[in-house]
Structures are given as C-alpha cells and as structure tokens.
Amino acid sequence: MAAAEIMEDASMDLDHDIVIVGSGFSGIGAAVELQRRGFHDYVILEKADEIGGTWRDATYPGLEVDMPSFIYSYPFAMSAEWDHVYPRGRQLLDYTKATAARFGVEAHVRTGCPVRRSTWDDDEGVWTTELRDGERIRSRVLVSASGLLVDPKLPEIAGIETFAGPVVHTGRWDHDVTLDGKRVGVIGTGASAIQVVPAIVDDVAALSVFQRTPIWLMSKPDAEIPDRLKRLFERLPFLQRLARWALFAVVELTLGPGFIHYKKFPFLVERLERSLVEPMRSQVDDPEIQENLIPDYSFFCKRPSFSNTYYPCFNRDHVELVTDTIEKIEPAGI
Numbered sequence: 001m002a003a004a005e006i007m008e009d010a011s012m013d014l015d016h017d018i019v020i021v022g023s024g025f026s027g028i029g030a031a032v033e034l035q036r037r038g039f040h041d042y043v044i045l046e047k048a049d050e051i052g053g054t055w056r057d058a059t060y061p062g063l064e065v066d067m068p069s070f071i072y073s074y075p076f077a078m079s080a081e082w083d084h085v086y087p088r089g090r091q092l093l094d095y096t097k098a099t100a101a102r103f104g105v106e107a108h109v110r111t112g113c114p115v116r117r118s119t120w121d122d123d124e125g126v127w128t129t130e131l132r133d134g135e136r137i138r139s140r141v142l143v144s145a146s147g148l149l150v151d152p153k154l155p156e157i158a159g160i161e162t163f164a165g166p167v168v169h170t171g172r173w174d175h176d177v178t179l180d181g182k183r184v185g186v187i188g189t190g191a192s193a194i195q196v197v198p199a200i201v202d203d204v205a206a207l208s209v210f211q212r213t214p215i216w217l218m219s220k221p222d223a224e225i226p227d228r229l230k231r232l233f234e235r236l237p238f239l240q241r242l243a244r245w246a247l248f249a250v251v252e253l254t255l256g257p258g259f260i261h262y263k264k265f266p267f268l269v270e271r272l273e274r275s276l277v278e279p280m281r282s283q284v285d286d287p288e289i290q291e292n293l294i295p296d297y298s299f300f301c302k303r304p305s306f307s308n309t310y311y312p313c314f315n316r317d318h319v320e321l322v323t324d325t326i327e328k329i330e331p332a333g334i
Contacts, residue, residue, distance in 0.1 A: 024053015027145035062199030063089035
C-alpha cells in the first residue's frame with residue numbers, strides 16, 4: 001500500500017492519517033513499518049507517562065523473555081548488545097526505547113493519553129478516537145496495539161479484599177513490599193509464576209505455591225553472551241540474522257505444525273511428553289509432588305513455558321505445592 005492510497009480526499013477534516021493506540025513492542029514496530037512504507041502522519045496514543053508497554057509495566061523479580069533475543073527483537077533493528085540468550089525484562093524496555101529514538105518514533109508519541117473508545121463512521125470512512133478527557137481525534141486508519149494483558153486482574157476469590165497483608169499482582173509489582181522473612185503465597189503456575197518463584201525462594205521464610213493446573217515446562221538453554229560474540233555480531237550482522245532465521249525455522253517446523261496437527265502424531269507427542277517428565281522427576285525428590293506437577297492434558301493444548309530453576313524449588317523445606325482448591329481468603333491467610 002502506498003501512502004497516497006489513504007489520502008484520496010485531502011479535504012477531509014482529519015487530525016492524523018493514522019492513530020496507533022499503545023506504545024509497546026507492537027506499537028513501536030507498527031510505527032517504524034508505517035514510516036518505511038511512506039506513512040508519516042500518525043500519532044501514537046499512550047496512557048502511561050512513558051513508552052514501553054508490557055516491559056515498562058511488568059517489573060517482577062525474575063522477569064525475562066521466554067523466547068531467545070534473536071527472535072524476540074525487531075528484524076529491522078537487530079541488536080548486538082543482548083546480555084543473555086533470553087533477555088531480561090529491563091533490557092527489553094531499554095531496547096524498545098532505543099529503537100523508538102533511533103527511528104524518530106518518539107516525536108509521534110503522546111503520553112498520558114488514555115483512550116476511552118474508538119468508533120467508525122461508515123459514511124465518512126473515518127475513525128473517531130475519544131480520549132478519557134473528552135478530546136476526539138479523527139483519522140482514516142486505526143491501529144490497535146494496546147495488547148491483551150494490559151490491565152492486570154486479581155483472581156476472583158472470596159475474601160481476597162479482606163487479606164491483612166499486601167496483595168501484589170505480577171503485572172504491577174510493588175517494589176516497596178519486602179518479602180524478606182515473610183510467609184508468601186503465590187497463586188497460579190503460569191509463565192510469570194514460573195519466574196517469580198525461583199527469584200524469591202531464597203528471601204522468604206515460607207512459600208506456598210497454589211496450583212490449579214500444572215504446566216508443561218521445557219528446559220531453557222540460557223547463557224550469558226560473551227563480549228567477543230557481541231562484537232562479532234556487531235561486525236558481521238548477517239551472523240545474527242542467520243541465527244534468527246535458523247531459530248524461526250526450528251520453531252515453525254516443530255511448534256507450529258505441532259499445535260495444529262498434534263492429534264495426527266500421538267506417538268510423537270507422547271515421546272515429547274516423556275522427554276519432559278523424566279527430567280522433572282530427576283529434579284524433584286518427592287514422588288507425590290512429581291505426580292502433581294505432571295499435566296493431565298496434551299503438551300499442545302496449552303501454552304508451555306521454560307525454566308531451569310522452577311522444579312528444584314520444591315525440594316526446599318520451606319516450599320510447598322498446594323493443589324487443593326482455594327475456598328476463600330481470610331485476613332490471616334488462604
């Protein structure tokens with residue numbers, strides 16, 4: 001699409017050709033691609049005071065990406081400065097900001113502009129985006145880049161509002177809360193819990209992990225990237241691009257068909273699951289806990305995660321895995 005294609009009627013009363021809602025990873029990426037295609041009259045509306053999206057808001061202990069940096073980065077802005085194969089959250093935020101500055105996207109961002117609604121006028125062919133303060137912005141095109149998990153939600157458990165201690169969501173971690181020597185309960189065993197538990201286990205006096213559904217875990221071939229390899233990527237960027245496409249090929253040829261066609265190859269799925277259960281048993285001492293950590297659904301039925309440090313936490317004397325259903329929360333506990 002050429003830029004002129006959305007400028008057919010220059011007399012239209014538009015504020016911008018394009019409105020992008022959200023300045024996270026996808027919003028910044030969309031802006032750079034729009035510029036590359038010749039679209040420069042756009043605005044990015046960000047409700048927070050700075051850009052960054054998820055990697056700005058999520059700051060919990062142990063936060064890191066569960067995809068290698070060679071994949072979880074922009075193809076048009078490859079970086080040779082990653083410290084680990086799986087980048088930490090703070091470095092992703094710095095990378096996002098640096099990319100926005102590098103491509104001049106920052107000049108198009110309006111921070112502190114929460115969007116209330118966007119409506120389409122079929123007769124005019126125009127989007128009207130209304131901000132919380134009542135301002136309306138008219139555009140030909142609307143790009144939604146607000147993300148799926150932008151607003152964290154506490155679980156709907158009876159009595160949660162009565163708990164006497166601090167209640168913290170991983171999506172909005174409260175760094176003023178100290179966990180040293182405290183009894184802590186972690187509700188849920190999703191991707192963020194898999195990272196939080198090992199990060200806090202040495203600090204707390206007691207840790208109860210409340211598991212409703214076990215999660216399939218794969219080992220994480222994480223490692224620090226040495227400086228000489230960084231410099232090699234900097235001098236020969238095609239090597240990093242080659243690594244990127246090689247990883248993409250592996251993911252697309254394995255996980256892609258697996259999630260779509262796993263029922264056609266039950267013997268391969270069973271072999272994969274055994275290859276994950278056996279290492280888990282070698283890391284967890286208690287046979288009963290082992291059984292409770294094994295999912296009763298196929299690997300390809302839910303999003304798996306990656307960790308080398310989660311399972312061994314359950315060998316610690318002060319850590320327990322709770323699989324009973326939570327009935328309610330009281331001021332003193334669960």
